[in-house]
Amino acid sequence: MNSTQNPPVVGTGAFQFRNLAFDGTNVVFMAETSGLQQRVVLRRDAAGEITALVASGDPIPGTSDAVRSFVSIAAEGGAAFISAISSAGVQNWLEWREGTLRRIAAPGMAVPGGGTVRAVSPTGVVVDGRVYTAGSLNLPEGIRQAVFAASAEGIESILTAAKLDGRPVSTMFVAGTDGTRVVVGVSDPWGGRTYYANVGRVEDAPLRLEFARAGAGRLRLSVPAGTVLEAANALGAVWQPIEGTGEVEVTLEGPARFFRLRRN
DSSP, X not given: OOTTOOOTTTOSSOEEEEXXXXXXXXXXXXXXXXXXXXXXXXXXXXXXXXXXXXXTTOXXXXXXXBEEEEEXXXXXXXXXXXXXXXXXXXXXXXXXXXTEEEEEEOTTOBOTTXXXXXXXXXXXXXXTTEEEEEEEEEETTEEEEEEEEEETTEEEEEEEESEETTEEOOEEEEEEEOSSSEEEEEEOTTSOXXXXXXXXXXXXXXXXXXXXXXXXXXXXXXXOTTEEEEEESSTTSOOEEEOOSEEEEEEOOSSOOEEEEEEO
16 A cells, blocks of 8 residues: 555545554554544455544444544454544543454443543553553542553453552553563652562552560560561661561560561
């Protein structure tokens, strides 16, 4: 194909190509007519047949809204995964497979385990028929940044967090995945960026270290299951683990003795 052809699925007038994707057999790409009168996602198969998958103005499945524009696309196993903006300005992920278009990730969708999708990113990574994309999740305890895995079978959150390593999470993005391990980039409010690999659901509720005096120079600390008690002789010193869960007694050594809980 070239920019002077006029496929009937696009209409008349020259057009330009954007965002090429290839699954080893089929080429999926976006095309825009001159003057942007029409935007369309096209698929060219191995026989050279060109099919329009979705165009601006087409209805978004499961909504009363229509497609306004496209942001990114991916192709895998004969399917196409399309990041589309609605006429109301809402970000959606669509999956086209065997002639059927489905909405697979978008605000308002219920997530197994509780919560609803608040927003999804316009970029993602496709592996094994699922698009992995970041966004945010509405939960009873508040808004959490999240990473979703979505397909025509449903959407799930594989990571939710308000804080990681004690730092607030502003945004997240999926840097890569093989379908099992996920690399996530995390930005904090101060402009810092950290990458986490092979992460899962994060429990970010605050930990509380409770204690009672067990005698002269001794403390009895409550260590919940799933946590590790650590001690240091000074702030900035190396934290050392202390074995045991439940009620753990410790000896105070020196004028400064510090304790903390850490999740396993």
